[in-house]
Amino acid sequence: MFLFDAWYVAAMDRELTNLPLPIKILNERIVLYRQTDGTAVALEDACAHRKLPLSMGRIQGDDIECGYHGLVYNATGECVRMPCADRIPKRARVRSYPVVSRYGLLWIWMGSAERADASTIFRVEHWGHPSWGMTQGDAMTVDCNYLYMTDNLLDPSHVAWVHRSSFGNAACESTPVQVAASESGVIASRWMNAVEVAPIYVPFMPFQGLCDRLQHYEVRYPSHALIKAVFVPAGEGGVDAERRAAAFIMDSYNFLTPVDAGHTRYFWFQMRNVFPNDEQLSSLLGEGVKSAFEEDRAILNAVQQSFADTRTPNIDIAIDAAPLRFRRRIAQLIQQQQPQGVPASG
Numbered sequence: 001m002f003l004f005d006a007w008y009v010a011a012m013d014r015e016l017t018n019l020p021l022p023i024k025i026l027n028e029r030i031v032l033y034r035q036t037d038g039t040a041v042a043l044e045d046a047c048a049h050r051k052l053p054l055s056m057g058r059i060q061g062d063d064i065e066c067g068y069h070g071l072v073y074n075a076t077g078e079c080v081r082m083p084c085a086d087r088i089p090k091r092a093r094v095r096s097y098p099v100v101s102r103y104g105l106l107w108i109w110m111g112s113a114e115r116a117d118a119s120t121i122f123r124v125e126h127w128g129h130p131s132w133g134m135t136q137g138d139a140m141t142v143d144c145n146y147l148y149m150t151d152n153l154l155d156p157s158h159v160a161w162v163h164r165s166s167f168g169n170a171a172c173e174s175t176p177v178q179v180a181a182s183e184s185g186v187i188a189s190r191w192m193n194a195v196e197v198a199p200i201y202v203p204f205m206p207f208q209g210l211c212d213r214l215q216h217y218e219v220r221y222p223s224h225a226l227i228k229a230v231f232v233p234a235g236e237g238g239v240d241a242e243r244r245a246a247a248f249i250m251d252s253y254n255f256l257t258p259v260d261a262g263h264t265r266y267f268w269f270q271m272r273n274v275f276p277n278d279e280q281l282s283s284l285l286g287e288g289v290k291s292a293f294e295e296d297r298a299i300l301n302a303v304q305q306s307f308a309d310t311r312t313p314n315i316d317i318a319i320d321a322a323p324l325r326f327r328r329r330i331a332q333l334i335q336q337q338q339p340q341g342v343p344a345s346g
Helices: 146-153 156-162 199-204 279-309 318-336
Strands: 007-012 023-027 029-032 040-044 058-060 064-066 078-080 099-102 105-109 132-140 180-181 184-195 211-220 224-233 250-260 262-270
Touching: 007 023, 007 250, 007 262, 023 250, 040 099, 058 262, 064 078, 099 184, 132 279, 146 211, 146 224, 146 250, 146 279, 146 318, 156 184, 156 211, 156 279, 180 318, 184 318, 199 250, 199 279, 279 318
Parallel strands: none
Antiparallel strands: 007 105, 023 029, 029 040, 058 064, 099 105, 132 262, 180 184, 184 211, 211 224, 224 250, 250 262
């Protein structure tokens, strides 16, 4: 069900304070905490003794203490203190997970620690560039399997109906979508020519009138997406459009972390090539994006429930080409993955 040898977003960096933070990823319960120097630690959230969640305990310096019988674990998961015991058994340890802080997010490696390579974390282009603005990210839990969300993020057409007041308009209904695949993921994209600017983007346009618009929906394995929007004056779309003087570009980064078979934690933020220091516009865009994602959540929650409650089979249509291609490949990767010491299903 899940690909373990991969980096997932465990939490937003700002979520982790000086208290234990319980999370669940790929159906595994994990506790996050910070050491005295601010370094994030991720451990199995179950004491080796009676399996009380360590998140119910307390942080002791750089270690965490179980709230049941006082066993203390260090950042590697080793028990370093066991009250009322002459010696600590070798089995008195919990699993630890590699954690990296990047882009304001805490990334966790769910597979075997020796295969963790931080250079493979999803790269965010233009991060920290002074001429690019950023909308502060946010997160939400969606009550559906993560593959329904990858379906959604490889489907440019749905914005015409789900996001008509924000990302979509009538122009998004019927323009054909081009699908391409690579080793890293699947891309669904299309240029729409001489169309109206969608409502959420109007305040950011450096030009007036009709536009050529690129929708670039790219989902990389296991479940992370770059949604690129490019707007240029009508007649200027195409390969070199991003270099046009009047081009507006917004890169939306979307990171899906499967909680279990029926729930997904959704993290996001956006980068744009205009108005880098305009906090008011950043706030306006952030609110608009979150409102649109709430529309997605309502749809996806209902889809999950309906698949669970409906006995008749669904059909696939032409716009499902990219999602189905992604599903086939992620299923192959899951089947081929090396043993993790944990079940490969939720």
